[in-house]
Amino acid sequence: MSAELRVVQAGTLTTIQDRGRRGHAHLGVPRAGALDAPAAGLANRLVGNDPAAALLEVTLGGLEFRLSTGRWVAVTGAPCPVLVDGRARGHDRAEWVPAGATVRVGQPRHGVRSYVAVGGGIAVEPVLGSRSTDTLAGVGPPVVAAGARLPLGRPGGAPRPHDTPRPRHPGPLRVTPGPRADWFGDHAVAALCDTAYTVSAASNRIGLRLEGPPLVRVRTDELASEGMVVGAVQVPPSGTPVVFLADHPPTGGYPVVAVVLEDDLWQCAQLRPGDPVRFTAVDPRPAPGAPRG
Incomplete structure (x- = not known):
């Protein structure tokens, strides 16, 4: 059976995002892609994914899911509680999640959007070269809903030490x-x-x-x-x-x-x-x- 992520609760708004579909504005298609690109990039690096891998953008928490097979998972972006079978796990770090365990992404303490990367990436079919959900034109995968079963790609192996560049400090x-x-x-x-x-x-x-x-x-x-x-x-x-x-x-x-x-x-x-x-x-x-x- 192919590896998949099974959504139990989708939260306020959860979408699939990658770097977006550039170069199609002449067709009336927005770019889409992760709004907090540095946070999304960090999540993918933490689990050893390709930088262009698709992941989940979670607005104000509330996402709950299970994996059909054990994978590395990282949550970045807005700081929020991360629970695996009710036990607290780290933010901005790779965590091993065994098959069948329930992962919950809680409401962020500040900020809005958190990013969930799973080893191998979310492997839905790309549309115009991207797996991003476009909430304006409806291009790409639909908004994530409870009960969705999202396919996972082949993992690249265990995470390895690497540089984690951060954006500049918030300001005007x-x-x-x-x-x-x-x-x-x-x-x-x-x-x-x-x-x-x-x-x-x-x-x-x-x-x-x-x-x-x-x-x-x-x-x-x-x-x-x-x-x-x-x-x-x-x-x-x-x-x-x-x-x-x-x-x-x-x-x-x-x-x-x-x-x-x-x-x-x-x-x-x-x-x-x-x-x-x-x-x-x-x-x-x-x-x-x-x-x-």
Whole structure:
């Protein structure tokens, strides 16, 4: 019998994610992929998986599962209780889980999304080169539900010592000017960075929605739909920004005032409703002597 992961409880929202399906925006397909890429990468490294292996992204805990065969398991991202047959196990480390044991990923103490990697990876069929669940367009595997039986790939062996690079410490989201910053005046990015925002409860994998004083447009004409990128800070008619995340639509009709650096987007995955958000501007030009792509 093939090895599989059997879902007992799926929690608030659990999806299958990998590095995402890049290069299909022209088909109207979002990138998808793990929102906290460093945490997902660490989980795969801990259990000896290929960096592109699929794993589970768990929103606010509540996932419970069993394995049909013994495998190494690692839970990273938002710090949360990890129980195997009721006994506490470590976070950010590989743990051996025997066949039939029940693993429970509890509610995180802070942050939002935890990542569960199993040796061999989640081996559902890829769609357009990725096993990621896309919550906007519905491409890829469905959202994980109780009773699901997810196939596992062939494990690569026992985990081995390795470097575990971490992202920089949390801080203001670094931004560069967006293509429509001039729609908000000469000092639009400075105004964005001078404003204190909080995270809206309407945030999801599509976008981090913010609450706070609106940005005022100086141009009121209509904007034709144009391509969007991950990290785009789009400003709808309400004037309160939305940071586009992995499941964002490939096009949009509202102006983009700034773009968050990709290295900072992991923070957006871990911000809860009510958490404060600040932006800080960085120079988009390469430093003298830096290589040019």
